Amino acid sequence: QKEVEQNSGPLSVPEGAIASLNCTYSDRGSQSFFWYRQYSGKSPELIMSIYSNGDKEDGRFTAQLNKASQYVSLLIRDSQPSDSATYLCAVILTGGGNKLTFGTGTQLKVEL
Amino acid sequence: SQTIHQWPATLVQPVGSPLSLECTVEGTSNPNLYWYRQAAGRGLQLLFYSVGIGQISSEVPQNLSASRPQDRQFILSSKKLLLSDSGFYLCAWSPGTAFGEQYFGPGTRLTVT
Numbered sequence: 001q002k003e004v005e006q007n008s009g010p011l012s013v014p015e016g017a018i019a020s021l022n023c024t025y026s027d028r029g030s031q032s033f034f035w036y037r038q039y040s041g042k043s044p045e046l047i048m049s050i051y052s053n054g055d056k057e058d059g060r061f062t063a064q065l066n067k068a069s070q071y072v073s074l075l076i077r078d079s080q081p082s083d084s085a086t087y088l089c090a091v092i093l094t095g096g097g098n099k100l101t102f103g104t105g106t107q108l109k110v111e112l
Numbered sequence: 113s114q115t116i117h118q119w120p121a122t123l124v125q126p127v128g129s130p131l132s133l134e135c136t137v138e139g140t141s142n143p144n145l146y147w148y149r150q151a152a153g154r155g156l157q158l159l160f161y162s163v164g165i166g167q168i169s170s171e172v173p174q175n176l177s178a179s180r181p182q183d184r185q186f187i188l189s190s191k192k193l194l195l196s197d198s199g200f201y202l203c204a205w206s207p208g209t210a211f212g213e214q215y216f217g218p219g220t221r222l223t224v225t
Contacts, residue, residue, distance in 0.1 A: 032212045043202055043216040044156070051211065088156070092212045098144055099171075100214055104155040 001026050004091050006103035014111055019076040021106050023089030026070070032092040033065055033072045034100065039085045048074060079110045114139035118203050118217040125224055131176075131190040133220050135203030138184065144206040145186040146214060147178055151199045162186060163208065198224045 005024045013019045021035075032051055036044035050056045050063040050072065062075040072091075076083055086105040093101050115138045125131060137143050147159040158171045160178035168178050175194060179187045186203055200221050204214040 034213060036216075041221075043219045046213055046215060049211065049213050090214075098206050098208065098212045098214075099146075099158060099161060100212065102156040 002103075003027065003093060003101050004089055004103040006087075006089050006106045008104060009107040010109050011106055012109045012111055013079050015079060015081060017079050019079045019083065019108055019110070021074040021076075021087050021089075021108065022071060023073065023091075023103055024071045025089075025091045025093075027091070027093045028067070028070060029094035030067075030070075030091045031094075033063070034090040035061075035063060035072075035074045036088040036090060036102075037085045038088055038105065044088055076108075079108075081110050081112060084108055084110045114205070114215065116203060116205055116215060116217040118201075118220050120220060121218065122221045123223070125193050125222065127195055127224055128192050131188070131193055131197070131222070133188040133201055133203075133222075135186040135188075135217055136184055137205045140184070140205070140207065142183060142208065144208045144214075145180060146204040146206070147186065147188050148202040148204065148216075149199045150202060156202070160188070193224045195224050198222055 003026050035048040037047050038044040048063040050065045056063045060077045064073045086107045088105045089103040090100040117136050146161045148156045150156050162168050162180045176190050202219045203217040206214045
């Protein structure tokens with residue numbers, strides 16, 4: 001079992017719809033969770049961090065964390081073509097210090 | 113505000129040649145620094161990290177090495193490149209707090225021919 005798992009996609013959604021990206025992790029003791037956006041050929045950009053169970057909203061983005069079920073998700077409301085990118089989930093595993101373990105990413109395509 | 117620089121942006125090197133990639137961070141002190149590699153279509157692989165000058169931890173044994181000669185400078189090196197070293201090399205920094213967020217530089221795309 002991979003430590004951080006994501007569906008590789010592509011996930012296609014129409015413009016204006018809600019995109020839902022999911023990530024599961026294997027280490028029950030993990031405490032810090034991050035979502036990065038990576039455009040093709042570019043470096044990852046941190047868009048959300050979440051540390052407590054529940055929802056965290058920032059503009060059109062909402063991160064959801066459920067530690068009991070060991071998943072973290074990212075919702076993108078009113079999806080725009082500019083949201084088309086690969087979204088990487090990252091987790092700090094127990095005993096990992098400040099090292100991030102990344103999933104392989106989900107490719108999102110927002111279609112006109 | 114903090115800024116992270118990497119150079120060169122792109123590099124084409126023959127097999128067996130040496131490598132030196134540089135990363136510098138501005139606007140912060142005593143950051144944690146990281147080198148990652150992203151092969152085509154693959155995830156991010158942590159290569160090295162450093163919590164201070166001269167302190168380097170290696171995550172994956174290979175023909176690469178890292179050094180941190182100054183607080184905000186991180187260098188990735190190789191004496192002899194392999195074809196498998198091709199990829200997108202990313203430097204990242206973290207403020208070193210318990211929250212762990214990391215911020216990436218623009219990256220260096222290395223092609224070994």
